[in-house]
Amino acid sequence: DAGITQSPRHKVTETGTPVTLRCHQTENHRYMYWYRQDPGHGLRLIHYSYGVKDTDKGEVSDGYSVSRSKTEDFLLTLESATSSQTSVYFCASRGWGSTDTQYFGPGTRLTVL
Amino acid sequence: AQKITQTQPGMFVQEKEAVTLDCTYDTSDQSYGLFWYKQPSSGEMIFLIYQGSYDEQNATEGRYSLNFQKARKSANLVISASQLGDSAMYFCAMREGNAGNNRKLIWGLGTSLAVNP
Numbered sequence: 001d002a003g004i005t006q007s008p009r010h011k012v013t014e015t016g017t018p019v020t021l022r023c024h025q026t027e028n029h030r031y032m033y034w035y036r037q038d039p040g041h042g043l044r045l046i047h048y049s050y051g052v053k054d055t056d057k058g059e060v061s062d063g064y065s066v067s068r069s070k071t072e073d074f075l076l077t078l079e080s081a082t083s084s085q086t087s088v089y090f091c092a093s094r095g096w097g098s099t100d101t102q103y104f105g106p107g108t109r110l111t112v113l
Numbered sequence: 114a115q116k117i118t119q120t121q122p123g124m125f126v127q128e129k130e131a132v133t134l135d136c137t138y139d140t141s142d143q144s145y146g147l148f149w150y151k152q153p154s155s156g157e158m159i160f161l162i163y164q165g166s167y168d169e170q171n172a173t174e175g176r177y178s179l180n181f182q183k184a185r186k187s188a189n190l191v192i193s194a195s196q197l198g199d200s201a202m203y204f205c206a207m208r209e210g211n212a213g214n215n216r217k218l219i220w221g222l223g224t225s226l227a228v229n230p
Binding site for chain 2: 033040043044048058090099102104
């Protein structure tokens with residue numbers, strides 16, 4: 001399994017505050033992803049990165065921004081958190097291989113009050 | 114239209130029995146890949162098994178096998194000899210097109226499996 005960590009693991013914040021979630025991988029994977037998981041919706045892609053400074057939007061990118069200044073780190077920022085962004089956030093990464101298997105971090109549970 | 118359909122929201126199986134979790138997919142690509150992931154109650158997403166569209170043999174990984182029926186566009190996960198630790202949510206996912214580049218995965222909504230002692 002890929003070495004992927006996420007921080008923080010749990011966070012409670014208030015509406016309107018900025019929040020940054022960090023994903024760190026030690027596998028030198030080129031591709032990294034941010035998902036959110038909500039009941040009834042499964043996993044939805046927020047943003048992904050295909051290299052340092054190269055990112056693109058997923059299906060639910062509104063209200064989120066990302067940055068990737070180093071191969072190993074992928075940051076997800078909620079500029080002004082809203083209650084609808086209460087969710088579990090997963091980071092994933094994959095290398096360049098024959099299958100495109102994504103490996104996931106442990107997740108961050110974010111609550112916006 | 115859903116590209117990945119998991120029709121069983123919840124399933125029960127008796128310990129030591131086999132269970133099949135259904136997954137049907139929709140794609141017009143000739144090259145694609147299918148994945149199964151497990152999410153136990155602790156929350157992490159664990160990769161289980163992969164099947165490529167050109168693979169002639171069904172994929173197997175220990176007690177997990179993938180029953181791949183290309184003409185029916187189904188990729189069912191079979192768990193043999195169920196264990197209590199198999200109780201979890203199971204997700205089917207698909208990569209359309211060839212591996213590499215910026216390929217995203219398309220996810221199903223999952224099936225919750227409960228293994229009874």
